Amino acid sequence: MSISTSPRKAVANERSRTNDPDRTKADILAVATEEFAAHGLSGARVDAIAERTRTSKRMIYYYFGGKDGLYLAVLEKAYADIRAIEAALELDLLDPIGALRRVIDQTFENDDSHTDFVRLVSIENINQGKHLAEAPSIRQINLRIIEIIGAILERGQAAGLFRSDLEPVDVHMMISAFCFFRVANRHTFGSIHRVDLSEPDRRQKHKQMIADAVVGLLLQK
Amino acid sequence: MSISTSPRKAVANERSRTNDPDRTKADILAVATEEFAAHGLSGARVDAIAERTRTSKRMIYYYFGGKDGLYLAVLEKAYADIRAIEAALELDLLDPIGALRRVIDQTFENDDSHTDFVRLVSIENINQGKHLAEAPSIRQINLRIIEIIGAILERGQAAGLFRSDLEPVDVHMMISAFCFFRVANRHTFGSIHRVDLSEPDRRQKHKQMIADAVVGLLLQK
DNA sequence: GACATAATGGACGAACCCGTACGTTCAAGG
DNA sequence: CCTTGAACGTACGGGTTCGTCCATTATGTC
Numbered sequence: 001m002s003i004s005t006s007p008r009k010a011v012a013n014e015r016s017r018t019n020d021p022d023r024t025k026a027d028i029l030a031v032a033t034e035e036f037a038a039h040g041l042s043g044a045r046v047d048a049i050a051e052r053t054r055t056s057k058r059m060i061y062y063y064f065g066g067k068d069g070l071y072l073a074v075l076e077k078a079y080a081d082i083r084a085i086e087a088a089l090e091l092d093l094l095d096p097i098g099a100l101r102r103v104i105d106q107t108f109e110n111d112d113s114h115t116d117f118v119r120l121v122s123i124e125n126i127n128q129g130k131h132l133a134e135a136p137s138i139r140q141i142n143l144r145i146i147e148i149i150g151a152i153l154e155r156g157q158a159a160g161l162f163r164s165d166l167e168p169v170d171v172h173m174m175i176s177a178f179c180f181f182r183v184a185n186r187h188t189f190g191s192i193h194r195v196d197l198s199e200p201d202r203r204q205k206h207k208q209m210i211a212d213a214v215v216g217l218l219l220q221k
Numbered sequence: 222m223s224i225s226t227s228p229r230k231a232v233a234n235e236r237s238r239t240n241d242p243d244r245t246k247a248d249i250l251a252v253a254t255e256e257f258a259a260h261g262l263s264g265a266r267v268d269a270i271a272e273r274t275r276t277s278k279r280m281i282y283y284y285f286g287g288k289d290g291l292y293l294a295v296l297e298k299a300y301a302d303i304r305a306i307e308a309a310l311e312l313d314l315l316d317p318i319g320a321l322r323r324v325i326d327q328t329f330e331n332d333d334s335h336t337d338f339v340r341l342v343s344i345e346n347i348n349q350g351k352h353l354a355e356a357p358s359i360r361q362i363n364l365r366i367i368e369i370i371g372a373i374l375e376r377g378q379a380a381g382l383f384r385s386d387l388e389p390v391d392v393h394m395m396i397s398a399f400c401f402f403r404v405a406n407r408h409t410f411g412s413i414h415r416v417d418l419s420e421p422d423r424r425q426k427h428k429q430m431i432a433d434a435v436v437g438l439l440l441q442k
Numbered sequence: 443g444a445c446a447t448a449a450t451g452g453a454c455g456a457a458c459c460c461g462t463a464c465g466t467t468c469a470a471g472g
Numbered sequence: 473c474c475t476t477g478a479a480c481g482t483a484c485g486g487g488t489t490c491g492t493c494c495a496t497t498a499t500g501t502c
Binding site for chain 2: 119
């Protein structure tokens with residue numbers, strides 16, 4: 001995680017870069033993320049990952065213990081990356097409706113641009129969330145988004161704008177469901193209904209739709 | 222597909238039931254549906270399916286050609302079963318809003334009770350919809366739901382109730398996204414936010430939420 | 443500069459898994 | 473009955489895939 005602890009040699013010398021654990025780990029993780037996202041847990045091949053790596057299969061077992069350990073590390077990093085973006089949201093200056101629209105926009109853009117993350121979450125659900133259940137760090141990370149939405153709802157309710165019978169987690173689910181489905185089910189939905197869900201016009205329309213729907217729902221009394 | 226073409230022998234004799242192709246095929250299909258839904262395409266084991274069947278592995282290859290052929294047959298049957306229910310909806314007597322709520326209710330209940338179907342669709346998306354693309358029958362089946370929603374929207378627009386800038390397929394997606402996500406992402410979402418999405422109270426609340434949101438969205442001008 | 447420890451590579455084994463070759467039984471028609 | 477094709481079972485081969493054993497090189501420390 002740190003800025004590489006490799007020794008003096010790494011300054012300028014290009015070729016003789018040997019024994020760089022941080023880089024090796026990061027390299028494996030990046031390749032593994034692609035492989036797992038593309039083929040799922042059981043479909044991913046350890047040999048295939050090793051082959052596309054700067055290093056060898058031996059290192060996967062050295063650093064991650066095995067296929068499952070590697071998968072878990074990939075999952076943890078994917079969640080951490082996504083939520084780090086959400087955590088940086090600046091909403092205090094906006095009115096409740098504006099803040100809510102900002103959160104929705106962010107979730108939409110996040111899922112849209114992080115296809116690998118969406119696929120990994122789908123895969124983990126196929127696997128019944130068994131690996132994620134053993135990664136307490138992931139839960140921690142995700143509480144932030146609930147806090148953010150909770151704060152917005154409170155402000156909206158205090159102002160007499162929003163209804164008060166919806167919990168933050170339910171609002172989050174409604175937003176996530178739409179943004180996630182749009183990416184996760186792109187293939188089947190697109191193929192069946194002959195629509196390209198990633199086409200700019202429809203993309204824009206959908207973003208407007210989910211924002212209007214959620215805001216409209218909260219304004220209902 | 223017919224009511225079994227087996228001979229006179231099959232009337233009452235319990236034990237000597239031999240050579241019953243329809244039953245053999247249906248048996249394989251049922252077991253395979255469970256196995257694929259549980260472990261995905263690459264995770265499913267042909268040997269495991271064969272073992273839990275009344276018959277042998279040889280019959281899988283005899284009737285379905287191979288693992289891929291079997292998977293495709295499972296997928297087709299899953300879609301057909303779900304959409305057959307939707308096609309039976311009787312909506313002509315209801316006002317547009319009532320009809321829309323009825324469709325949403327139906328979709329919600331369908332996804333909620335057909336976990337295997339939801340999982341298979343997720344799996345097919347992980348597989349980038351490649352198999353579904355080669356199954357024209359599935360597309361045909363799904364057009365029905367779009368027709369239904371299209372008719373409701375037209376009536377609502379004619380009555381001056383609904384906005385007219387949303388296509389049926391977009392409304393369908395909004396409904397599907399919520400109902401599908403609730404089931405497909407049950408494990409990760411539940412584990413992270415410590416909620417049981419299948420608990421009756423929350424279930425009911427969510428059903429109300431998606432209905433209110435979609436109706437509310439359409440009533441916006 | 444010697445030594446302990448961390449990092450790395452290549453080769454390999456054992457289990458697994460898909461698909462098939464080959465042989466047998468059943469059912470309907472002559 | 474006898475033939476013929478459909479329905480079925482057993483056993484196995486060939487390829488794949490995970491994980492490890494053994495050997496080697498780098499790195500930091502005293």
